[in-house]
Amino acid sequence: MNINALHTQYKAALVKERRWVRFYQLLIFLAFFSGWEIASRFKWIDQLIFSSPSKIWSLFLTKISDGTLFNHLSITLFETVLGFIIGTLLGTLLAAILWWSPFLSRVLDPYLVILNAMPKVALGPILIVALGPGFTSIITMGAIISVIITTIVVYTAFKGVDPNYLLVLQTFGANRFQTFKEAVLPASFPTIISTLKVNVGLSWVGVIVGEFLVSSKGLGYLIIYGFQVFNFNLVLLSLMIIAVCATVMYQLVELLEKSLIKHDR
Amino acid sequence: MDFLTINRVDHTYFSKQTATQALQNIHLSIEKGEFISFLGPSGCGKTTLLSIIAGLFPPTAGTVLLEGQPVLSRDELQIGYMLQQDYLFPWKTIGQNVTLGLKLLKHDKETSLSTAMKLLQDVGLPNVEHQYPRELSGGMRQRAALARTLAVDPKILLLDEPFSALDYQTKLKLEDLVSETLKAYGKTAVLVTHDIGESIAMSDRIYLFAARPGRIHKVFEVPNELRSLTPFQARNHPSYSSLFQTIWKELESLEH
Numbered sequence: 001m002n003i004n005a006l007h008t009q010y011k012a013a014l015v016k017e018r019r020w021v022r023f024y025q026l027l028i029f030l031a032f033f034s035g036w037e038i039a040s041r042f043k044w045i046d047q048l049i050f051s052s053p054s055k056i057w058s059l060f061l062t063k064i065s066d067g068t069l070f071n072h073l074s075i076t077l078f079e080t081v082l083g084f085i086i087g088t089l090l091g092t093l094l095a096a097i098l099w100w101s102p103f104l105s106r107v108l109d110p111y112l113v114i115l116n117a118m119p120k121v122a123l124g125p126i127l128i129v130a131l132g133p134g135f136t137s138i139i140t141m142g143a144i145i146s147v148i149i150t151t152i153v154v155y156t157a158f159k160g161v162d163p164n165y166l167l168v169l170q171t172f173g174a175n176r177f178q179t180f181k182e183a184v185l186p187a188s189f190p191t192i193i194s195t196l197k198v199n200v201g202l203s204w205v206g207v208i209v210g211e212f213l214v215s216s217k218g219l220g221y222l223i224i225y226g227f228q229v230f231n232f233n234l235v236l237l238s239l240m241i242i243a244v245c246a247t248v249m250y251q252l253v254e255l256l257e258k259s260l261i262k263h264d265r
Numbered sequence: 266m267d268f269l270t271i272n273r274v275d276h277t278y279f280s281k282q283t284a285t286q287a288l289q290n291i292h293l294s295i296e297k298g299e300f301i302s303f304l305g306p307s308g309c310g311k312t313t314l315l316s317i318i319a320g321l322f323p324p325t326a327g328t329v330l331l332e333g334q335p336v337l338s339r340d341e342l343q344i345g346y347m348l349q350q351d352y353l354f355p356w357k358t359i360g361q362n363v364t365l366g367l368k369l370l371k372h373d374k375e376t377s378l379s380t381a382m383k384l385l386q387d388v389g390l391p392n393v394e395h396q397y398p399r400e401l402s403g404g405m406r407q408r409a410a411l412a413r414t415l416a417v418d419p420k421i422l423l424l425d426e427p428f429s430a431l432d433y434q435t436k437l438k439l440e441d442l443v444s445e446t447l448k449a450y451g452k453t454a455v456l457v458t459h460d461i462g463e464s465i466a467m468s469d470r471i472y473l474f475a476a477r478p479g480r481i482h483k484v485f486e487v488p489n490e491l492r493s494l495t496p497f498q499a500r501n502h503p504s505y506s507s508l509f510q511t512i513w514k515e516l517e518s519l520e521h
């Protein structure tokens with residue numbers, strides 16, 4: 001038995017394990033949906049409330065063919081992505097300002113705590129009155145829900161950068177901006193990425209709640225509408241689509257992570 | 266005129282509870298091209314003094330003059346500083362790390378890169394500029410850090426226990442490399458260490474520090490026959506052991 005053969009064997013074992021993981025993942029998926037379908041057919045669960053995969057699927061096809069679904073989806077997606085980007089960028093920017101001025105960060109500390117503790121969706125009605133019942137206020141909701149927690153987490157990461165890296169830059173005569181660009185920001189990329197992952201979920205919450213309140217367009221509107229006319233096929237269809245989109249966004253963040261953090265592979 | 270003059274420097278650290286005097290009446294001067302060691306137990310203010318020389322913060326009292334000018338007021342870069350660990354930036358390649366200082370000084374990218382390549386060659390690290398620090402061993406990383414420090418062509422090198430995190434063999438090799446490189450570039454250097462052997466092997470003069478408050482206890486001139494040798498050869502010379510014994514006794518006496 002030589003080393004090459006052992007290595008081939010080791011790689012084969014890895015592939016085999018990965019296949020089993022995929023197999024069980026698929027099994028859970030199929031078991032869930034077929035169980036749901038069967039339970040609904042045999043009336044073990046209330047069809048009116050819990051619907052069934054086949055009904056959701058046929059509704060999906062109808063909504064696709066009349067083009068309304070795509071319309072609602074694209075609006076919600078646009079709002080969420082924008083809310084997500086604005087929330088994260090603004091949060092990181094605020095964190096950078098706090099890092100820049102330790103005095104300001106000490107002054108603002110209690111206010112950040114209060115803002116973070118406050119349920120942001122409660123601001124919804126005020127936003128809608130102030131910004132109008134359109135996508136501006138919904139995007140604001142999507143952003144506002146993640147901005148404070150991003151600020152707090154990213155600022156903590158900025159502060160936690162090993163001071164010796166800053167010392168190295170200081171001995172090179174770097175100014176504060178250069179220090180930030182060369183050491184503080186890149187050292188905090190891992191934290192920023194994990195905040196992004198959290199923010200994906202948060203932005204969806206903000207936008208869906210915003211659409212609940214504005215109630216004119218989007219997946220959030222479809223959910224509220226479906227609820228009001230007691231069409232739970234529509235509610236569940238919207239939920240499924242949200243789940244798929246949120247997952248795709250999460251995967252995109254992971255792609256970004258891989259391109260941003262090259263040195264750690 | 267002296268190259269570096271430390272003129273009656275005192276330094277005190279303040280916290281809410283206490284004021285700790287870290288340095289008391291430090292007065293010394295260094296000629297161009299000399300290699301000086303600050304030797305002493307931990308807490309004797311060696312690193313504080315090094316930071317003050319580097320101009321990282323001003324001393325509570327006294328002045329530090331480099332070529333007759335206060336270090337803090339000079340705007341061009343004068344100081345190269347090496348730390349216990351390499352502190353290469355893990356997200357930058359070795360090439361980017363070595364050119365970092367030049368980039369901050371807004372030097373031309375092409376010439377910076379060729380400077381970096383030459384320095385890496387000189388410290389025995391050819392063909393690593395595209396690798397990331399984690400792909401290199403501890404000794405290689407510290408050599409890359411030396412190249413990064415030398416890249417900005419500093420007037421004086423401050424070495425803050427740069428070999429203390431390395432294994433013994435690597436440390437001995439690196440001592441030789443640093444010593445040769447600094448001689449080749451004609452650099453003035455100050456080494457902070459708590460290792461008696463290292464200070465004898467590497468330097469021309471040793472300042473022995475006493476702690477609480479940090480002050481110069483005694484100055485030892487390293488004999489000429491040791492200075493001309495590489496650190497590794499110096500360790501095997503008879504005068505090395507006798508000087509070691511003398512300093513050892515002084516250090517012992519400080520503890521009582």
